[in-house]
Amino acid sequence: MELITVPKNAIIKYGQLWNGISPAADGPGRIYIADGLIAPSLAGAQEAPLLDFSRYFLMPALIDGHVHFTFPDGTAPSGRAREYLQAGVFAARDAGNKDGFLPAYPPFLLLQSGYAIHQKGRYGSAMGLGAANLGEALALIDKLAAQGASQVKIVASGIFSFTSFGRVGSATFTTDELKQLVRQAKGHGLPVMAHASGDEAVRRCLEAGVDSIEHAYFLSLESLREMAARGTYWLPTLAPVDAQLSDPGLAKQLTPQMHSIISRSLARHLEMVAEGSVLGVRIVAGTDAGAPGVAHGRGLWREIVLLQQAGMSAAAALQAATSTAATACNLSQAGTVAAGKKPYLLLLDGNPLADPAVLENPAALLLPA
Ligand SMILES: [Zn+2]
Structure with missing residues (x-):
């Protein structure tokens, strides 16, 4: 290479x-x-x-729409940018980390969120800063914008359960709070990427007008239609869930019940990707690289294959990692x-x-x- x-x-x-x-x-x-x-x-x-x-x-060249550059060890190894370039990935959008802004790694392009913003005491502390109230969250957006964020990452829900099918950590910010956060980010000219799983959080984020919804496990068909109508980007992040099953080191830690629940959750999500693709949802490949079992750079190849396994055409799956990813990430010249x-x-x-x-x-x- x-x-x-x-x-x-x-x-x-x-x-x-x-x-x-x-x-x-x-x-x-x-x-x-x-x-x-x-x-x-x-x-x-x-x-x-x-x-x-x-x-x-x-x-x-490929673009990964959702990574955690400092994961898994909390620091940014200098060779990580090279891992992306070696995989044909010239740019990636960082979805937040607890160290804030990182150095630049030219010629690799890391689109930084700095800290992901979550509600203090709720899910998200590993990838950002907690806000005790709306005022703190708004002030944090101002600070991130001043420090040169490429986008604002908001954590609007928990994650889905590996032990109880369909259970998801509940929605956090209210629709009205999310609207104000989106308005604040837009005031700085920044798009908002929102972590949301479970249909309630997805619906709130859609209504608030976020630019992209990340994960969206257990969303409804109705929300998919709304996404298509609004032109909201969707990053289904299949790779980290697939890795739980396909990475031998991770799979062996699962009980048979967990294995079954993760398999069913992934199967449902693949079906929703197929539905979303038919409905014309703007699907973007994002790997959650840095999550257990998901390699930086190479993980994107797996995400593209999984999008195809869901039923997207080869061209549509590649669009998700090129042309659609570029517009989602504001990379207008790529x-x-x-x-x-x-x-x-x-x-x-x-x-x-x-x-x-x-x-x-x-x-x-x-x-x-
Ligand atoms: Zn993530």
């Missing part, structure tokens, strides 16, 4: 191309990079140096291979629309100069 900086002016020759949106790939062909951006045509390209990738499949975008690109030895396993051995990650 090579990291290649694309010169400001270059012609990229490819064998096949998937642009991040289309149902299928095409090629062979060439794209022209002019002044650091993908040009609308090859006009004027003659003078530019040629990058000959005609043996390879070209697609947008996510597609299209005129005006920067060349955040991935080179593969085969077509991931035919076989997602080719993602597991990326040939190179191309990054803009």
Whole structure:
């Protein structure tokens, strides 16, 4: 796996191309990079140096919409950004940690929330700061914005139970409180990502106008329809629950009853992903990397496979980790291979629309100069 900086002016020759949106790939062909951006045509390209990738499949580089960069050990190992880049993931959105803001790790792009905001005494202390009341939560948003947050992360519920099917840690902030938190974040121009599982918390977050709902285990069909109507992004985070079952070290710690409950919970969630996809919900791949059994970087390959297992087409599952993830994460210059975008690109030895396993051995990650 090579990291290649694309010169400001270059012609990229490819064998096949998937642009991040289309149902299928095409090629062979060439794209022209002019002044650091993908040009609308090859006009004027003659003078530019040629990058000959005609043996390879070209697609947008991957984005993970939900990670915990400092997990599992509470510190940021310097090699972690490299793990993402080596997996073809050039950017990830951090969903909060208890150390607040982290250094930058160029060329990897970490979109930081700093501290996730939760209600003091309720779920969320491992990934942020608790607010004793609404005023404290609003003040924390101001502070995070001043420190350069890319988005605000709010914890609006607990997590689902591994011992009682369908039981979820209850919703925390009220709809009115959530509305005020969203308004405060918007005042700073920041999107809000909300941790919510259980339908009550999901409904409150939707009504409050959050930008993305994270997890949403045990949401209802009605909420899915509402998500589709509002254009709210959904990050179903299948990988951490799948890991409980598929990681041998984790699976052996489960009682048969827990195994059964987690299996049923995941099966239900996969069905909701299929429903959401049909309804046109904007589904984004987010791994919760750093959670037990979910590797930083490589975990995204598994999330893409799980989205396909749920019933999404290969192109839709890849969109969730490219074009849709880019819009959810405000990365307007990435996510597609299209005129005006920067060349955040991935080179593969085969077509991931035919076989997602080719993602597991990326040939190179191309990054803009
Ligand atoms: Zn998370």
